[in-house]
Amino acid sequence: MNENNVTPQTLCPVARAETVVGDRWTVLILRELFMRSHRFEEIQAQTEATPQMIAARLKKLEADGLVERRSYNKRPLRYEYHLTEKGEAFYPVVLALRAWGETWFKSPEEGRAVHYTHRSCGKPAGLGPVCEGCGQTLRHDDLIVEPDPAYQAERQERWEAFKASR
Amino acid sequence: MNENNVTPQTLCPVARAETVVGDRWTVLILRELFMRSHRFEEIQAQTEATPQMIAARLKKLEADGLVERRSYNKRPLRYEYHLTEKGEAFYPVVLALRAWGETWFKSPEEGRAVHYTHRSCGKPAGLGPVCEGCGQTLRHDDLIVEPDPAYQAERQERWEAFKASR
DNA sequence: TATATTTCCTATGAAAATCATAGTAGCATA
DNA sequence: TATGCTACTATGATTTTCATAGGAAATATA
DSSP: OHHHHHHHSSHHHHHHHHHOBBBBBHHHHHHHTTTOBBBBHHHHHTTTTHHHHOOOOOOOHHHTSSEEEEEEEEETEEEEEEEEEHHHTTHHHHHHHHHHHHHHSTTTSSSOSSSEEEETOOBBBTSBBTTTTTTOOOOOGOOOOOOOHHHHHHHHHHHHHHHTTT | OOOOOOOOOOOOHHHHHHHOOOBBBHHHHHHHHHTTOSSSHHHHHHHHHHHHHHHHHHHHHTTTHHHHHEEEEEETTTTEEEEOOOHHHTTTHHHHHHHHHHHHHOOSSSSOEEEOOOOOOOOTTTTTBBBBBTTTBBOGGEEEEEEOHHHHHHHHEEEEHHHTOO
């Protein structure tokens, strides 16, 4: 994995961002955090990465300031992972990635994986970056997220397969 | 490198997108194409990747339909790389990445790497996704791109260093 | 004619990351 | 005592990446 460079080599913000998020597993972990999976096991099950991949990336994400670890249980000590403000600020990238993926990687008969409703106007938000209904810029905490039944089932199944394999 | 899966494993558009662009070099190559570097050597110089990295990724980007190779010279046969419509459509992701990078990876004394002017309203476009001046969604071909002198110098220097090393 | 130069890559071997698989630590519950 | 739960770590084979060098096919220059 790419160690974070202390002195930035370039002024380019895309290159700097990529030293942190230029990795498939990292982005999938961030997706899971936005999907409100906060536990190691949930993230592992839904990304289908090995535990080392998850562990290494969570550690780096924490070092890079996108993620913080919160203990939700002493004895035995257990942690959950949450996005920091910097991590939350990554949302527009995920949204843009989603829009691109929905547009260019789906056959017509496949529906959207997730349906968004814009809380402030009550209308479907569409693919962004601005709300289809009211034109406002979409923010993560202003969206009601509803996984499509098919996607929900897929996630459910992945979780069960994961559980069964222990 | 990740071979493209014929049957998608998931409905998640982010995961599907990441099988194509979930890689640092790939994103940097796309950035260069948006910066109007179309030649192998320019891309190599500005990304500072090895030629195999570039060659392999350009090949995959072509297979994935984001990039097309155009011969600009017979005898000797020479190619340039250009974005397809699918590749151009990736722009919002780059823009979001840039905004995040500019916001979270810069000290106050460092300026923006690139300045955008919105062609249709003539005002500075800001960090997007919508124009700071007029509120419209930013499109790549509607932006006048002006690298900051410092960033320009950095790129110039990289090119010269590359040339000198041959 | 001979020698550079330009451009786009390919070859090679060492170093690092990744993967599948298995296992550990600490505690709770039956 | 045994079984389960959760968050990881260990190991060894496989794959990818990196640094460095080189090649091929033509034109330009001496």
